[in-house]
Amino acid sequence: MNEMNDTTRPSILSIEGLSIAYDKDKFAVKDVTATIKKNAITAIMGPSGCGKTTLLRAINRMHELYPNISTQGIIKLNDENIYEMSTIKLRRKIGMVFQRPNPFPTLSIYENVIAGYKLNGIHLKRSERDEIVETSLRDVTLWEEVKASLHKKGTFLSGGQQQRLCIARALAFKPDVILLDEPTSALDPVATAKIEDLLVELKKQYTIVLVTHNMSQAARISDNSMFMYLGELIEYENTKTIFTNPKDPRTEGYLTGKFG
Amino acid sequence: MDQTNIFTEKKRAEILSNHFAGRKFRDRSFLIAVIFFSLITISFVFLIIGSLVMKGYHQINWAFFTQTAPDTFTAMMAKSSGQIIPGGIVNGITGSLYLVGIASLIAIPFGVLIGIYLYENSKKRYAGVIRDITDVLQGVPSIVVGLIVYLWVVVHVTHGYSVLAGSIALALMMLPLIIRSTEESMKMIPDTLKEAAIALGTPYYKVILRVLIPTSFSGLMTGILLAISRILGETAPLMLTTLGNPAINWHLTKPVSAVPLLIWQFYNDPNMVDLIWSSTLFLMGFVLILNMLSKWIAARRNL
Numbered sequence: 170m171n172e173m174n175d176t177t178r179p180s181i182l183s184i185e186g187l188s189i190a191y192d193k194d195k196f197a198v199k200d201v202t203a204t205i206k207k208n209a210i211t212a213i214m215g216p217s218g219c220g221k222t223t224l225l226r227a228i229n230r231m232h233e234l235y236p237n238i239s240t241q242g243i244i245k246l247n248d249e250n251i252y253e254m255s256t257i258k259l260r261r262k263i264g265m266v267f268q269r270p271n272p273f274p275t276l277s278i279y280e281n282v283i284a285g286y287k288l289n290g291i292h293l294k295r296s297e298r299d300e301i302v303e304t305s306l307r308d309v310t311l312w313e314e315v316k317a318s319l320h321k322k323g324t325f326l327s328g329g330q331q332q333r334l335c336i337a338r339a340l341a342f343k344p345d346v347i348l349l350d351e352p353t354s355a356l357d358p359v360a361t362a363k364i365e366d367l368l369v370e371l372k373k374q375y376t377i378v379l380v381t382h383n384m385s386q387a388a389r390i391s392d393n394s395m396f397m398y399l400g401e402l403i404e405y406e407n408t409k410t411i412f413t414n415p416k417d418p419r420t421e422g423y424l425t426g427k428f429g
Numbered sequence: 430m431d432q433t434n435i436f437t438e439k440k441r442a443e444i445l446s447n448h449f450a451g452r453k454f455r456d457r458s459f460l461i462a463v464i465f466f467s468l469i470t471i472s473f474v475f476l477i478i479g480s481l482v483m484k485g486y487h488q489i490n491w492a493f494f495t496q497t498a499p500d501t502f503t504a505m506m507a508k509s510s511g512q513i514i515p516g517g518i519v520n521g522i523t524g525s526l527y528l529v530g531i532a533s534l535i536a537i538p539f540g541v542l543i544g545i546y547l548y549e550n551s552k553k554r555y556a557g558v559i560r561d562i563t564d565v566l567q568g569v570p571s572i573v574v575g576l577i578v579y580l581w582v583v584v585h586v587t588h589g590y591s592v593l594a595g596s597i598a599l600a601l602m603m604l605p606l607i608i609r610s611t612e613e614s615m616k617m618i619p620d621t622l623k624e625a626a627i628a629l630g631t632p633y634y635k636v637i638l639r640v641l642i643p644t645s646f647s648g649l650m651t652g653i654l655l656a657i658s659r660i661l662g663e664t665a666p667l668m669l670t671t672l673g674n675p676a677i678n679w680h681l682t683k684p685v686s687a688v689p690l691l692i693w694q695f696y697n698d699p700n701m702v703d704l705i706w707s708s709t710l711f712l713m714g715f716v717l718i719l720n721m722l723s724k725w726i727a728a729r730r731n732l
């Protein structure tokens with residue numbers, strides 16, 4: 170099922186027999202096995218409630234915040250089982266960006282970018298801090314827009330700028346993987362286009378996993394696509410292949426807009 | 430067929446216009462009633478402040494803030510020679526600040542921690558029990574709080590009326606207010622902010638200290654200031670726990686005075702009546718300033 174044609178890229182994450190239930194025997198993710206390719210954008214698609222968010226959150230163990238959750242199977246990051254790593258170390262290697270921009274309202278733009286270091290009590294020299302802030306903001310093409318107001322609150326920025334700030338905050342740790350859960354669903358088309366261009370640029374340095382409701386977004390920017398349905402991974406293919414020649418009728422039905 | 434239709438249309442328009450006219454009238458009279466009752470309420474507040482100022486201002490001078498309360502004989506002598514009563518209420522002011530300070534030191538950490546616990550575990554049964562107990566505590570009459578603290582602390586710990594006992598009584602009264610306001614202001618923080626911190630690998634206690642508390646800081650401060658202004662005028666529990674003291678006292682285990690205690694004392698002494706008003710004016714002013722401060726902080730939250 171998950172033999173993808175993407176043989177040019179090495180793998181970075183491998184998900185093996187992953188099942189997740191919020192309550193006993195009510196599985197939100199059912200026996201998902203897949204490998205995620207390095208320096209690629211992998212899109213996760215599927216109708217509402219099919220388990221996209223749950224699967225994504227399992228990759229940096231954010232799903233463990235829910236009290237009654239149970240997880241079976243393993244996920245390996247570069248051959249290391251993430252369920253045996255400390256969450257602190259794991260989340261430094263796998264960053265996350267949320268649906269709604271969520272900069273810390275009490276912190277300035279500058280402090281928001283290095284919030285990960287501050288919150289973890291990692292001490293940096295002034296010059297190191299300045300450099301991390303500048304490169305992270307340049308990476309998200311925000312530097313020119315905010316360099317004159319670095320010490321203003323991040324909440325003064327527009328929605329699209331805030332979301333790029335949140336991506337910069339995730340980049341500041343130089344993670345291996347960035348997880349994004351519908352990062353543009355709260356943004357206007359112009360801001361969305363900026364983020365899409367940005368993600369395509371970022372995949373040169375990072376591996377990107379993107380949950381999206383927007384099929385054309387997946388078609389435009391992703392290299393590989395997963396289609397999930399009722400918690401199962403139905404099809405995982407090269408994006409071009411899945412859009413032009415879906416194997417499973419459910420994938421085809423979703424992509425042609427019959428349901429979803 | 431057409432005829433009846435026209436008739437009903439007309440009729441309906443008439444009914445509607447009557448209805449709107451009626452509604453307009455009701456809207457108007459309601460507005461007038463609201464304005465009338467608001468004016469009554471507002472004028473009460475101004476009457477209170479006005480009469481306090483009128484009756485109290487001539488006793489307010491430098492000595493009022495720097496000297497302790499006079500004895501009844503001095504007051505009587507001053508009155509009979511037509512002078513203002515000498516002395517002030519500094520023993521009460523320092524006592525009140527001391528009591529409220531210690532009470533805050535006890536109540537704020539406990540209250541904020543319990544409030545955060547309730548917010549973090551809002552659905553657990555244990556949290557529900559704590560919430561109910563908090564509500565009960567809030568409803569306990571202050572004289573009962575005083576009696577209980579008398580039994581526990583005055584009798585068994587400090588073996589006499591003391592600052593400690595008074596502070597504990599006041600802290601018990603502040604606690605439910607702070608717990609509730611902490612929980613409420615934490616609830617205003619969007620969950621996504623907490624998730625942002627956790628996704629950066631932040632340890633749990635740092636999420637609380639570095640994200641939740643700073644983000645809800647103005648809400649926490651507002652709650653604390655309101656709790657302080659609520660207990661600043663408490664008299665009954667202090668009568669049973671600190672009693673009063675004619676001199677300034679900084680010993681935790683000794684009795685201390687407080688502004689409301691002095692007011693009560695002045696009330697019971699015909700020679701001191703003049704001091705009631707100035708002391709009350711002071712207390713009222715202090716509470717008012719705290720209230721305005723908390724409103725100001727709350728308004729800044731939205732910036």
Ligand SMILES: Nc1ncnc2c1ncn2[C@@H]1O[C@H](COP(=O)(O)OP(=O)(O)OP(=O)(O)O)[C@@H](O)[C@H]1O
Nearest residue numbers: 191192197215216217218219220221222223224235
């Ligand atoms: N906190 C939770 N507690 C219990 N069940 C949950 C919880 N969150 C999600 N679920 C259930 O798990 C299933 C998968 O949810 P998930 O949020 O992963 O779907 P999704 O594909 O991201 O949906 P959407 O496109 O609407 O964001 C759903 O059936 C949902 O009802």
Ligand SMILES: [Mg+2]
Nearest residue numbers: 221222223350
């Ligand atoms: Mg989702």
